[in-house]
Amino acid sequence: MKNKTIGFVGLGRMGANMARCLNEKGYTVTALFDINRSVATDLAAEVGATAYKSLVEVTANADIILTVVTNDDAMDAIFFGDDNLFTGAAGRTFINCATLTPAVHTKLEEAATKIGATCLEACMASSIPQARSGELFLMIGGHETDFNANKPLLDDLSKALHYVGAAGKASEVKALVNMVMNINTAALAEGLGIGDALGIDLKMLCDIFSQTGANSRVLETDAEDMILRDHDCYFSVSHAAKDSGIALGLAAAQGIQTPLAQATFDQYTKLTEMGKGELDKSGIAELTFKGRS
Amino acid sequence: MKNKTIGFVGLGRMGANMARCLNEKGYTVTALFDINRSVATDLAAEVGATAYKSLVEVTANADIILTVVTNDDAMDAIFFGDDNLFTGAAGRTFINCATLTPAVHTKLEEAATKIGATCLEACMASSIPQARSGELFLMIGGHETDFNANKPLLDDLSKALHYVGAAGKASEVKALVNMVMNINTAALAEGLGIGDALGIDLKMLCDIFSQTGANSRVLETDAEDMILRDHDCYFSVSHAAKDSGIALGLAAAQGIQTPLAQATFDQYTKLTEMGKGELDKSGIAELTFKGRS
Numbered sequence: 001m002k003n004k005t006i007g008f009v010g011l012g013r014m015g016a017n018m019a020r021c022l023n024e025k026g027y028t029v030t031a032l033f034d035i036n037r038s039v040a041t042d043l044a045a046e047v048g049a050t051a052y053k054s055l056v057e058v059t060a061n062a063d064i065i066l067t068v069v070t071n072d073d074a075m076d077a078i079f080f081g082d083d084n085l086f087t088g089a090a091g092r093t094f095i096n097c098a099t100l101t102p103a104v105h106t107k108l109e110e111a112a113t114k115i116g117a118t119c120l121e122a123c124m125a126s127s128i129p130q131a132r133s134g135e136l137f138l139m140i141g142g143h144e145t146d147f148n149a150n151k152p153l154l155d156d157l158s159k160a161l162h163y164v165g166a167a168g169k170a171s172e173v174k175a176l177v178n179m180v181m182n183i184n185t186a187a188l189a190e191g192l193g194i195g196d197a198l199g200i201d202l203k204m205l206c207d208i209f210s211q212t213g214a215n216s217r218v219l220e221t222d223a224e225d226m227i228l229r230d231h232d233c234y235f236s237v238s239h240a241a242k243d244s245g246i247a248l249g250l251a252a253a254q255g256i257q258t259p260l261a262q263a264t265f266d267q268y269t270k271l272t273e274m275g276k277g278e279l280d281k282s283g284i285a286e287l288t289f290k291g292r293s
Numbered sequence: 294m295k296n297k298t299i300g301f302v303g304l305g306r307m308g309a310n311m312a313r314c315l316n317e318k319g320y321t322v323t324a325l326f327d328i329n330r331s332v333a334t335d336l337a338a339e340v341g342a343t344a345y346k347s348l349v350e351v352t353a354n355a356d357i358i359l360t361v362v363t364n365d366d367a368m369d370a371i372f373f374g375d376d377n378l379f380t381g382a383a384g385r386t387f388i389n390c391a392t393l394t395p396a397v398h399t400k401l402e403e404a405a406t407k408i409g410a411t412c413l414e415a416c417m418a419s420s421i422p423q424a425r426s427g428e429l430f431l432m433i434g435g436h437e438t439d440f441n442a443n444k445p446l447l448d449d450l451s452k453a454l455h456y457v458g459a460a461g462k463a464s465e466v467k468a469l470v471n472m473v474m475n476i477n478t479a480a481l482a483e484g485l486g487i488g489d490a491l492g493i494d495l496k497m498l499c500d501i502f503s504q505t506g507a508n509s510r511v512l513e514t515d516a517e518d519m520i521l522r523d524h525d526c527y528f529s530v531s532h533a534a535k536d537s538g539i540a541l542g543l544a545a546a547q548g549i550q551t552p553l554a555q556a557t558f559d560q561y562t563k564l565t566e567m568g569k570g571e572l573d574k575s576g577i578a579e580l581t582f583k584g585r586s
Contacts, residue, residue: 125505137505160504164497172491173501180484181506183553187476190551191469194540197547198465204457208466211453212418212430213474216509235506247487254490256581258483259556260476267552288549 001152007031007062009055009078009085011039014097014124015068017131018157023047025134025156031061056087064153066122068097071242072104079108090116093150097122099175099239101246102168105141109167118146121167122154123174127234135159141170172250179247179261182240185218185281186264192226193288202227226285229292237284238277241268294445300324300355302348302371302378304332307390307417308361310424311450316340318427318449324354349380357446359415361390364535365397372401383409386443390415392468392532394539395461398434402460411439414460415447416467420527428452434463465543472540472554475533478511478574479557485519486581495520519578522585530577531570534561 006027008019011034020043023029029049034040040051052058055078058065065085069075075098078085085094089112096108096119105121112119120142130136138158140147147154147163154161164170191214195205206223209215225231244265251258267284274293276283286292299320301312304327313336316322322342327333333344345351348371351358358378362368368391371378378387382405389401389412398414405412413435423429431451433440440447440456447454457463484507488498499516502508518524537558544551560577567586569576579585 125501139501162497162501165493169493173488173493173498176484176488176493176498177501177505177507179487180480180502180509183480183483184477184507184509186553187473187480190476190544190549190554191473193549194472194544194547194551195466195469197549198543200458200462200466200469204455205466205469208418208432208455208470209473212470213510213514214470214477216473216477217506221506250491251483251487254487254583256483256486256490256583258487258581259560260479260553261483263552263556288551290547290549 001150002026002028004063005030005061007033007058007065009033009058009065009067010069010074010098011043012068012070013128014131015066016043017128018066018068018097019043019047021132021134021157022153027153027156031058031065033058054083055085056083059085059087059089059092062092064093064095064150066095066097070098072101074098075100075104075108079111086111086115086117093118093120093146095120095122095150097124099123099178099243099246100171101249102171102175105167105171109142119167120146120150121170123170125174125177130159138162139164139170139173141165142167171246175243175246175250178240178243179264181218182244182268182281183260183264184216185222185240186267186284188216188218188223189226189285189288192223193285193290197290222282225280225282229286231279231283231286233278233280235281236277237268237271237279237281240281241265241272241277244268294443295319295321297356298323298354300326300351300358301361302326302351302358303361303363303367303391304336305361305363306421307424308359309336310421311359311361311390312336312340312342314425314427314450315446320446320449324351324358326351347376348378349376352378352380352382352385355385357386357388357443359388359390363391365394367391368393368397368401372404379404379408379410386411386413386439388413388415388443390417392416392471392536392539393464394542395464395468398460398464402435412460413439413443414463416463418467418470423452431455432457432463432466434458435460464539468536468539468543471533471536472557474511475537475561475574476553476557477509478515478533479560479577481509481511481516482519482578482581485516486578486583490583515575518573518575522579524572524576524579526571526573528574529570530561530564530572530574533574534558534565534570537561
C-alpha cells in the first residue's frame, strides 16, 4: 500500500505520532491539517508533507486519510462543515480513529457510500508510545472487504488488530473497554486511598492486590502514579468522562442499570469540573486520598 | 510443629478442607466443633478426630485452634459466649481465619493476652480448592513473634504468606482486597451485560478486555460464569456484601468518599435481598444482563 498517499487530520499527540510512524515505515505522508496550524506546519517540515489550510485540499492530495479528532462535534465539523473532507472524495478512504458515539460511524459510512468513498472506524486502545512505534491495539468496524483492502496499513500501525463488525461496533467495544478500565481505575483509587489513610504500606498493599482477586491491568499502569501523584497525561480525566458517558448512553438505550459506570462517570466529571480534566486518569486518586482535595 | 494437637471451630467448606489438608500433611487433628453437629461428626470420622459438643472441650483437647466462622457475631459467640474457647485457654494459640471487622481482632488479642493465650489473625484471599491443597493466600496480623512461632503451620496451609502488621491490619488489607475485587466484578458484569444487549460476541469482547486496560483477575475467574449463568458458589454474594460493607466502614471512619465501593455494596445487598445471597459473586451479572431479573 506504500504507493498510496496518506493524509492526517487532527495532529494531537496520537495523530502526530501515527504520522511519524507511517513516515518512518516508508509511507508517503502528503497532506496534514490541524486547527492549530503551527502544529501542522511543524510536523509537515518533519515528515516532508504539506500543511494545508483547508480540509478539501487534504482530500485532494491524499488517497487515504486518517482522522484523529477529539469528539463527535469535531467529527461532524470535518465531514459535514462548509469546508469538509467529503468534497471531491470519490475513491478516497477515510480511517477514523477518534472514540465516538457509535452512531456517528454509521452515519459516516452511509454518507461515504453515497459519494463513492470508503469509511472505516479504527478504535485505538493504546497510548502515545504505541502510536509512535506502530504497536497500537486497533479494533476495526466497517465492511470486511474494506478492512481487508486496508489491512497492510492497519498492520503497520498496530501490534494487535481486531475486525469487530459493522460500522459502529468497534466504538461500542471501545466504549465498553474504557468503561471497565475507568471503573477499575476508580476502584484502585478507593482501595489505595483507604489504605493510605489507615497507615498501610502501599507498596505491600499493591503487592497483595497483584496476587489476589484485586489484580488488574490498571494496578500495573496506575497504582504507582496514584501514590506518587504523578498524573502526567496518557489518557486524560476528561477523555475518561467522555468514554464512560458514551457507555452510559449505550446502557440507557438498552434499559440496563449500570450504577458503577455512573459512579465512575460522576467522579471523572467532578474532577473535570474542578479544573483537573487534563490530568491523567490516575488523577482520580486526588478524590480518594485524604487531604488531597 | 507436628507434635502439637490441632482443633477446628467452624467446619464450612473452608474450615473442613483446611482440616483435611493438615491431617493429610501429618498433623494430629484432635478436636472439631461446628454448630451443625453432623458436619463435625462426619469430618471427625474422616480425619480421626473427636467432634465435641462444647467449645470448652475443644480448648481442653487442642494446642492450636483454628477458627473459621462466618462473621463478627459468630466470633463474639465462640470467644465470649457462655460456652467459649477462652475458658482454660492459657498456653493455647488461636488462629482466626474469618474476615472480620478489624477491631474484633484487636479485642481478641487483648482478651487472649490477659489469660496467657495467643491470637493471630489469618486472613485468607483464596477459595476452597486452595484450602484443600494447602495453597491459601494468607495475610497474618498480630505480634510478629507469634507469627514466627507458628510459621511452619501457616506455611503448610499456604502458598503465599504475608505478615502484615499488628492485630486487625490483615483484616483491613483483606477488606480492601475484597472491596477492589468486588468493584472489578461489578464492572465486568456491567461491561458484559451491555455487550450482550448490543449483540457483541462476548467471547471476542472478553478477548479484547484481556488485551487492554479492562483486563483484571476477575475477568479470568468470573467472565465465563457470568456469560453461562454458572453461579455455583466459591465466594458468595452475601460475603461480597459483607466485605464491601467492612471496607465502607473503614472509609467512613477516615472521612473518605468511596462512591464505587458504595455502589457495589448496594448491588450485592440488592441481590441478597432478592434471595440470591448464596450465588457466587459472579451472580451480580444477573442484575446487568437484559431479561435476567
